[in-house]
Amino acid sequence: MGTRAEEEEEEAGGSLEEKIEISPLHVRKRSMLSQILAGILVNSVYEMRNYPIVLVNTVLSPLSFLLLITFVSRGALLGEAVEGGLIMSMFSAGMSLQADLSHLKNDFKLQDMVVSSPTPWFSYVTGIAVSEIVYSLPALVVLGILAAYFVHTTEFGVVELLLVLFLMFLTSIALGYTFATLSSDIVQSFAFSRLLSTLFSTIPPVYYPITYIPLPFRYLAYLSPTTYAAELAQNATGYLSLQRFMILFDWVVLIGVTAVLLGIATKKARWREA
Amino acid sequence: MVAEQTSNDQTISCVELTKIYSGKRESKALDSVSFSIPSNGIFVLIGRNGSGKTTLVRILSTELEPTSGEVFINGIDVKNESDKLRERIAIVPQEARAIPWMTPAQTVLSYLLWRGFSYGEAKRRALETLGKLGLGRHANSLNRTLSGGNKRKVLVATVLASEAEIIFLDEPTTGLDPISRREFWSLLKEIGQRRFTFLTTHYLEEAEELGDRIGVLDRGRLVGLGTLDELRQRVNYNYSMKLSRGVPLPHVTRGEVVEGRDGTRVLTTEEEAFAISRELSRGGYKFTINPISLDDIFFYLANRGADQVGN
Structure with a gap:
């Protein structure tokens, strides 16, 4: 333990008298994994570690709809609701990405600091995107346990479900990143985030089968990629029986939408302002 | 005017640098700015709000593309070799804030990870830097609990802990009380002895105290450039x-x-x-x-609409 005098000197910045150079400057091989890890730490791990209350929120958010649907259907739609919770968690990741990128850029100028460093845009965005999954982990673990108990399917069905969830994640981060480049402040960003969440994960039949929606409105639901994801997930786990043509069509739409959105996001990536 | 640059050049050179922001109302933030300064010590750019200081810093630090003109830093073309330049620079932008839910150690560590350091090396450098800046005792406190001066120090620590040879600090002392600002000056002087520091400010006494060379920017035009003595000579009084x-x-x-x-x-x-x-x-x-002080020189050059330097 240092003496009071040493502490005072440190507080007053007395050690500045010494050489401030930290270590010899040298060029090293830079690690992309470190760059991705930085995004994960800043945007999820540190926040969860320093403010544990956010953990409660991340669990409750997808569970709230699940409980509502389960109670209203008297338990009949529990399996669909669990799958819906998983899809919504993956989709919410992209919506959060949009708000978080905008928040870090506009309120803390973090992106400006990172742009003027050896970090490529891909590492930065990937790190923040993965951090959204880490942030959703508490909810995903709870939903995963519920799925293991209440959703019965084959091994192929599990693989199919995981693939759907992964595509949903890619779709949402592409959408989130594109909108993040459009928003210039946090209020605008949260407005986009809420709008997209409502349009793509609340209105479409994510928590229940599409057959519950009356016909004219059903066509509107097909405007959302989450509808195709839910159909495929429900088909993979036996809650919905789709014709082979419809399964193929749903996969084509889901993969196509994901590819197009990723293409737009890559093209719109504005790492340096014009 | 065509700039010929080699990798041995240790200068920052701008040639006819212009930036026009397009939009509903087009505005010219930089107007044919040309200068060449050695990239050592501390260069301070002064100017009123809206004079184009931040625009110039953002172009030099590869954040913003110029509308026209050429820029070279130590022989590296800022426009076309931005990736190469980014290996050597670091910036604390104007209005940058330490993220409140993180600690100083986490802030510096994560920035170094973004620069590609391994976790172990980043952690070691982060703690070492914070200790040298007198923030060792606060390393694991949340940023939101720190004083305004210490929050700024955390941001400076991020770039100082890096391997960057050139550091851009855009108005780093704005909003600090006079005592904290003077403490900060000691830190900046130390940094400037070892790495080229490009600093902007609207505090003229800060420029006078810190600047080995000073540039005066007014309405997007560079109206003064040189050491304090050289600028004094331009006034004739x-x-x-x-x-x-x-x-x-x-x-x-x-x-x-x-x-x-x-x-x-x-x-x-x-x-x-x-x-x-x-x-x-x-x-x-x-x-x-x-x-006569820098304050007077600034008023003289800015109000007189002095001829632009370098043209």
Whole structure:
């Protein structure tokens, strides 16, 4: 333990008298994994570690709809609701990405600091995107346990479900990143985030089968990629029986939408302002 | 004018650098700025709000593309070799804030990870830097609990802990109280001894205290550049008199009169300054008389619409 005098000197910045150079400057091989890890730490791990209350929120958010649907259907739609919770968690990741990128850029100028460093845009965005999954982990673990108990399917069905969830994640981060480049402040960003969440994960039949929606409105639901994801997930786990043509069509739409959105996001990536 | 640069050049050179922001109302933030300065010590860019300081820093630090013109830093073309340059630079932007839910150690560590350091090396450098800046005891406190001065120090620590040779600090002391600002100056002086520091400020005393070289930017044009002595020589007068509002303007035979919101400033020779002061003293008027300062030089160059440097 240092003496009071040493502490005072440190507080007053007395050690500045010494050489401030930290270590010899040298060029090293830079690690992309470190760059991705930085995004994960800043945007999820540190926040969860320093403010544990956010953990409660991340669990409750997808569970709230699940409980509502389960109670209203008297338990009949529990399996669909669990799958819906998983899809919504993956989709919410992209919506959060949009708000978080905008928040870090506009309120803390973090992106400006990172742009003027050896970090490529891909590492930065990937790190923040993965951090959204880490942030959703508490909810995903709870939903995963519920799925293991209440959703019965084959091994192929599990693989199919995981693939759907992964595509949903890619779709949402592409959408989130594109909108993040459009928003210039946090209020605008949260407005986009809420709008997209409502349009793509609340209105479409994510928590229940599409057959519950009356016909004219059903066509509107097909405007959302989450509808195709839910159909495929429900088909993979036996809650919905789709014709082979419809399964193929749903996969084509889901993969196509994901590819197009990723293409737009890559093209719109504005790492340096014009 | 075509700039020829080699990798051995240790200069920052701008040639006819122009930035026009397009939009509903087009605005020219930089207007054919040309200069060349050695990339060592501390360069301070001063100017009023909206004079183009931040735009210039953002272009130099590869955040913003210029509309036209050329920029080279140590022989690296900022426009076309931005990835190469980014290996060597670091910036603390204007209005940057330490993220409140993180600690200083986490803030510095994560920035170093973004620069590609391994976790172990990043952690070691982060703690070492925070210790050297007197933040060792606060390393694991949340940023939101730190004082304003320490929050700024955390941001400076991020770039200082890096391997960057060139550091850009955009108005790093804005909003700090006078004592914290002076403490901060010691830190900046130390940094400037080892790495080239490009600093912007609107505090003229800060430029006077820190700048090995000073640039004066006014409405997107560089109207002054050089050491403090060189800038003093451009004014041709060695005394500055400040007259409060309502004080009748004396007859000035050799000098420059600058009208401001807070009164009148007369830049003049020693002989004339004492003649005027005798006249004002006889009338019982209040005034101050001082050797010319950067403050006066800035007013002189900015209000006179001085010819742009480098053209």
